[in-house]
Amino acid sequence: GAVVSQHPSRVICKSGTSVKIECRSLDFQATTMFWYRQFPKQSLMLMATSNEGSKATYEQGVEKDKFLINHASLTLSTLTVTSAHPEDSSFYICSARKATVGGYTFGSGTRLTVV
Amino acid sequence: DQQVKQNSPSLSVQEGRISILNCDYTNSMFDYFLWYKKYPAEGPTFLISISSIKDKNEDGRFTVFLNKSAKHLSLHIVPSQPGDSAVYFCAASVRDSSYKLIFGSGTRLLVRP
Numbered sequence: 001g002a003v004v005s006q007h008p009s010r011v012i013c014k015s016g017t018s019v020k021i022e023c024r025s026l027d028f029q030a031t032t033m034f035w036y037r038q039f040p041k042q043s044l045m046l047m048a049t050s051n052e053g054s055k056a057t058y059e060q061g062v063e064k065d066k067f068l069i070n071h072a073s074l075t076l077s078t079l080t081v082t083s084a085h086p087e088d089s090s091f092y093i094c095s096a097r098k099a100t101v102g103g104y105t106f107g108s109g110t111r112l113t114v115v
Numbered sequence: 116d117q118q119v120k121q122n123s124p125s126l127s128v129q130e131g132r133i134s135i136l137n138c139d140y141t142n143s144m145f146d147y148f149l150w151y152k153k154y155p156a157e158g159p160t161f162l163i164s165i166s167s168i169k170d171k172n173e174d175g176r177f178t179v180f181l182n183k184s185a186k187h188l189s190l191h192i193v194p195s196q197p198g199d200s201a202v203y204f205c206a207a208s209v210r211d212s213s214y215k216l217i218f219g220s221g222t223r224l225l226v227r228p
Contacts, residue, residue: 006158032214043220044159044204049213057213093158097214104149104216106158 002028004096006107013084013114021079021110023094029074030096034104035067038091050077084114118142119207121219129227134192136222138205141186145207149216150179150190153202162203163190195226 003026013019023033031052036044048058048069056069066088068080077096081088094107120139128134136150146167151159165172165179165188172179178191192199202223206216 004158034215036218041221044218046215046217049215091156095158095216104161106151106160108158109156111156 002096002098002103002105004030004094004105004107006094006110008110009108010111011113013112015085015114016083018080018082019084019112021081021092021094021112023077023079023096023107025075025096025098025105028096028098030077030098031074032097033071033077034095034097035069035077035079036093036095038093038109044093047079081112084112086114088112089114117220118145119205119217119219121203121205121222123222124220125223125225127225127227128195130197131194134190134195134199134224134226136190136192136203136205136224138188138190138219139186140188140207142207142209142217143186144209145217146210147208148179148181148188149206149208150177151204151206151218152199153204153221159204192224195224197226197228200224200226 005024007022033050035047038044047062048056050056050069050071052071058064071077093109149164150162153159163174163177181188202221204221205219208216
């Protein structure tokens with residue numbers, strides 16, 4: 001099977017600090033990874049598409065300087081929330097694409113709370 | 116602009132009966148559709164998918180129907196089980212170079228024992 005590990009599962013940070021979230025594909029190579037954000041009882045909103053070795057493609061309205069994405073290898077993508085504010089508190093989920101039917105595997109998500 | 120819509124935020128069915136979850140889309144360029152099951156504070160789990168060249172795909176208790184002319188798809192679960200209680204998301208993608216998924220807002224399914 002395809003497994004995606006996302007770490008940490010939950011984090012609390014102070015306003016103004018930065019937080020890094022890691023997303024790893026454990027048993028396959030993922031040329032493309034995706035980062036989503038989910039507010040309570042709402043949909044998963046795509047933030048950006050991360051391609052190995054190139055710059056991420058951000059969706060409209062997502063600040064690329066605030067949400068830094070790095071996809072340095074075929075198995076690791078990171079999302080760094082810089083200068084976090086309480087409104088950044090949310091559930092962040094990564095996904096890695098494998099070239100098979102239904103080939104999007106999701107991480108278990110990260111609950112970020114900014115205090 | 117919501118390209119993928121799930122107009123029913125919740126659905127309650129009796130155990131053993133059929134659950135029908137609906138999804139509408141507006142982008143005619145979507146060519147691949149997926150259904151995911153999600154529990155709180157967890158990532159979505161893939162259930163079943165369908166390509167736009169098909170109108171039905173079945174996998175055990177789960178069947179997805181696609182009506183391209185109506186831009187509508189539905190997920191049928193039969194028989195429904197209490198363990199099916201979760202939030203169900205439909206998602207769609209365009210097989211361009213991005214392969215990104217666009218999600219609907221989800222439907223919370225409750226299967227009553």
